[in-house]
Amino acid sequence: MKFNDGKLIENYGRPYIIAEVNTSHFGDIEKAKEMIQEIKKAGCDCVKFQSWKSHTLYAESYFKENPISKRFFEKFSMDESQLEEISIYCNSIGISFASTPYSNDEVDLLVKCKVPFIKIASMDINNLQFLEYIANKKLPIILSTGMSTFEEIDQAVKVIKSTGHEKLAILHCVSIYPTKDENININNISGLMSRFPDIPIGFSDHTTSTHIPAASVALGACIIEKHFTLDNSKIGMDNQMALEKDEMAILVKSCHSVYKSLGIKNRVVSEEEEIQKKEMRRSIISSKELSSGKILELEDVLLKRPGNGIPADKLDTVLGKKINKDIGKEHVFNEKDFFD
Numbered sequence: 001m002k003f004n005d006g007k008l009i010e011n012y013g014r015p016y017i018i019a020e021v022n023t024s025h026f027g028d029i030e031k032a033k034e035m036i037q038e039i040k041k042a043g044c045d046c047v048k049f050q051s052w053k054s055h056t057l058y059a060e061s062y063f064k065e066n067p068i069s070k071r072f073f074e075k076f077s078m079d080e081s082q083l084e085e086i087s088i089y090c091n092s093i094g095i096s097f098a099s100t101p102y103s104n105d106e107v108d109l110l111v112k113c114k115v116p117f118i119k120i121a122s123m124d125i126n127n128l129q130f131l132e133y134i135a136n137k138k139l140p141i142i143l144s145t146g147m148s149t150f151e152e153i154d155q156a157v158k159v160i161k162s163t164g165h166e167k168l169a170i171l172h173c174v175s176i177y178p179t180k181d182e183n184i185n186i187n188n189i190s191g192l193m194s195r196f197p198d199i200p201i202g203f204s205d206h207t208t209s210t211h212i213p214a215a216s217v218a219l220g221a222c223i224i225e226k227h228f229t230l231d232n233s234k235i236g237m238d239n240q241m242a243l244e245k246d247e248m249a250i251l252v253k254s255c256h257s258v259y260k261s262l263g264i265k266n267r268v269v270s271e272e273e274e275i276q277k278k279e280m281r282r283s284i285i286s287s288k289e290l291s292s293g294k295i296l297e298l299e300d301v302l303l304k305r306p307g308n309g310i311p312a313d314k315l316d317t318v319l320g321k322k323i324n325k326d327i328g329k330e331h332v333f334n335e336k337d338f339f340d
Contacts, residue, residue, distance in 0.1 A: 001167045001200065003140050005096045005116035007045060009169055009200045011193060012220040012262060015255045016202075018098070019044045023076040024229040024242055031230070032078070033089055038245040039228055043252040046096035048119060048225070049086065051106040053077050080109050087113040104133055111137050117167075122146030122175050122204075125156045135160040140167035142223065144204050146175030150195060157196065169223055170196060172216075173204035178241035184212060189219045208241050214254035218262070224255055283309030283332050284318060290327040295320060296338075302330070309333050 001009050007016050019039040025032035032049075039047045053073070063070035078086070083099065090097035100119040101107045110118055117140040124130055125148045134141060141160060145153050153170065160168055172188045184207055192201045202223025203216040213224045227242035243251060282303040290300055296319055303312045309332035310318060321338040331337075 001140065001169070003096075003116035004114065005046070007096075007116070009140075009222055011200055011222055013200075013222045014259055015217050015221065016046070016223045017044045017252055017255060018046045018048050018223065018225040019228040019248060020048050020204075020225055020242075021228060022050050022242075024227070025076075025078075026234075027076045027078075029078070029082050029085065032086055035228065035230055036086070036090055036095065037093065038230065039248065040093055040095045042245060042248040043256075044095070044228075044248065046098050046116065047090060047228075049078060049083065049097075049099040050102075051078070051083060051099040051109065052102040053079075056103040056106065083109060084113060087115075101134075104130075107134055107137060111139065116140065117142050117169075120144060120156075122148065122173055125152055128155070128159050131156055131159045132163060135163040135165040138165065140169070141165065142169045142171060142202070144171045144173045144225075145192075146173035146204070150191075153192075153195075157199070169200040169202055171202045171204040171223060171225060172221075174206060177206050178208050179206040181207065181209070181212065186212065186216050186219060186221075189216055189221050193220060206241060208243075210243065210247055210251040210254055213251055214258045217255045217258040224251075226251060278308045279306055281305070281307030282312040283307055284312065284315055285309065285333060286327050286329060286331045289329050290323055292323055292325045294323045294327075296323060301333075304330070306332070310335065 003009060009016055021032065021035055025035060036047050057073065087097040096116045097113065098115045098117055098119060099110055100121050101110055107118065118134050118137065119142045120131065120134060122144040125143065125145060143156060157168065170192055172186065172192055174184055176183060186203065189201055189203060200222050201220065202225070203213060203221040204225040205213045213226060216224065226248065228248055229242035229244060232240055232242050232244055282305055285302050285304050287300055287302045298319060318333065318338065323337060324339045325337065327337065
């Protein structure tokens, strides 16, 4: 399938790399724009925000018990006008803008912004009415699967597809921030591919590494989502596990390198390797001086480089043949050295 920015999304295809900003802009739109610039420089395909407000995530009773949380959400969230401004800015510098919505109104805003896809957060995988609302917008969907069982993923996919929606991708995800290597289970990517053979599978990574996303590309993951920050020493939601600009550039380069290295399943010897054969393989050579008319025996030969003579696996075809001229020691045999 293709996202609405024209990028082809398919298993084992070129990885589509999303930099997740979340709240690492700390509510500062100029800082958000600076982040977008660095994400673009790192080579990512898309920058993704979170379209949430305090009232779309928590009940008011929760905030009465946790007033600091409400102040945090209100300070670090982007309002509609800011998200629209960011969308326009991303378009102006040539990088895709996307976001994760948490309410119907936020979905509608993203449709207005013409995002390439709508990302569904792991927390909403069992929010079936919300899934149906998003699916009916007919934009490509990325479904994250943290905290969910295969059966819950099945249910979410069924609801989305029941609307006639077909442009769906699924991300393997572990919703622990950060995730330890031993808990990441990237073989789940292969499991998801087996269970949903017609759906592209990607990886939303919450480790602090750059190499695990690259390893997921080797398993065929075609979407990589990774948190980004300008400074991960600052205290903030998910900020400590986010990659800084140099690390993000390494991740992008590593993922693309692994993708290029995948090649094909059929065994093909390249032109470069054919040249190497002549340098590195062994040929049949004489172990001593031999006279014309000599019947070649095993004791008369050695197998050594270079490989530009009769190859080693043809030894049985030349033993017993008569030499048609005098041969010096360690001569590389060729077919013209023998009588027909």
